[in-house]
Amino acid sequence: MIRLKIGKQVSFAIILTMLMVVFINLLCPGIFWAFKYSILLVSLSGGLTLFLLNIGNFNKERQDLLIATLLIITLFLFGRFGESYNRGDMLQELGSFLVLCNFLTLLLSFDILAFAMKQIKIILWIIAIYASAFILYYYFHPSINNNTIASFSFLLFIYVMILLSIYETHWLCYISTVILFISFAFFLQSRSVLIGELFFITILAFKHLFWKEIVFKFSIVSLLFGSIVFVYFWVWCYNNFIDFKIPFIHKSLYTGREIIWNAFLSLFYQSPFLGIGWGTLIDEAHTEFTGFSPHNFMLSILVPYGCFSFILTIYILLRIFFSKYSIIRKNNSAQIAGSGLMAVLLSSFFETQPISYIHAILVWFLLVIINSIYTARKTICG
DSSP states (O other): OHHHHHHHHHHHHHHHHHHHHHHHHHHSTTSSOSOTTHHHHHHHHHHHHHHHHTGGGOOGGGHHHHHHHHHHHHHHHHHHHSTTOOOOOHHHHHHHHHHHHHHHHHHHHHHHOOOOHHHHHHHHHHHHHHHHHHHHHHHHSOOSOHHHHHHHHHHHHHHHHHHHHHTTOOHHHHHHHHHHHHHHHHHHTOHHHHHHHHHHHHHHHTHHHHTSHHHHHHHHHHHHHHHHHHHHHHHHHHHTTOOOOOTTOOSOSOSSHHHHHHHHHHHHTTSTTTOOOTTSOOTTSOEETTEEOOSOTTHHHHHHHHHHHHHHHHHHHHHHHHHHHHHHTTOHHHHHHHHHHHHHHHHTTTOOTTTOTTTHHHHHHHHHHHHHHHHHHHHHHO
């Protein structure tokens, strides 16, 4: 019992450290050390430590998730060092390997992690304060892409709504919060965030429909596979000169993503099963240590890592989401967290928050909130 309690306290400290590194690095880049991707290393090492500390919660029913994860990593290594592989930039391959491991580690560790509600409230307040500081800082000191600010405001919106639900605040607080964040998304002209926030609100407004089991499972499957279908459709529209204006957003339908997606799809056919690898450079996509910026979550798995890893990733995500259904449908705060995850999946048709080493901690921590609510209910019910 004492060892378990210590493990929970250490896990709590690790989560706080991971969150602080994310926000402090965003506000003051390079403050910890010269290495640009300190967030990635802290996130990965923190996720691995959390998994090991809470491995007692990893029961036999979850063993298939670990096997699928190890298969994805094995396929990545095999694909990178196979005879047909064009090695390209090995630094990018290392970066992509770390990003992949970070994404999978956060999924596995956050799937089994839970805290006391007192600790969850502390974390929620810290997220709200730090995210607000980040948004306000870059609002008055515009030196970063609007989409980055918008993405964090979207995640902050979800966490604030959860916080309001836990404290059972007046309905006017919910309405005011919705108006504030929707207005901010309009101000930033971020279509992906606006679509995600509107979908988030829609799920909450029609929760009696969305939290029917068949609708929930159909929605998750559609969001995961639909992401790739959407890319093909978008590229087809672009190639056939189909354009239209989005109401209230003064932007063209096409802002460059269609060029990146078109290039990605062309490269995909070169190595559909094991992926092209992040070391393969293309002019149409921005490249950095961690690889391309494909602006689509599922495409960033399918093309670089291949069909096999894509299918295994879909399996892991479906298993995790479906296992949370019984918890989500019984609690309002859990429904908000679940709605937030679904809305992020829709928003990631245009972005990569779920796998991005900067956003992934905040995205998948919603799983921890759902687990914690389940643990709290079990304690109350005895």
